[in-house]
């Protein structure tokens with residue numbers, strides 16, 4: 001896991017926990033789902049219908065490459081979605097949530 005070290009110029013919001021593909025992971029209020037995925041070393045957020053991996057590309061909500069399933073809602077942009085405690089996030093395979101353990 002990697003995040004910038006805290007210092008006088010950098011603050012972090014309160015710690016929360018989200019569930020990523022069935023596994024609880026640490027996050028902080030003020031982070032996007034994309035931030036948490038990257039902090040935990042997860043580059044690909046989904047695969048296309050044809051099975052090609054996609055991930056965070058533009059980081060500003062334009063490319064739609066970072067789609068994930070959030071609380072059962074597919075096609076949610078990870079880079080535009082703020083984390084909140086208890087959020088359920090699944091990487092997306094094609095148009096559906098990845099099956100846990102896969």
Ligand code: FES
Nearest residue numbers: 057059061064079
């Ligand atoms: S990375 Fe481009 S829309 Fe999220």
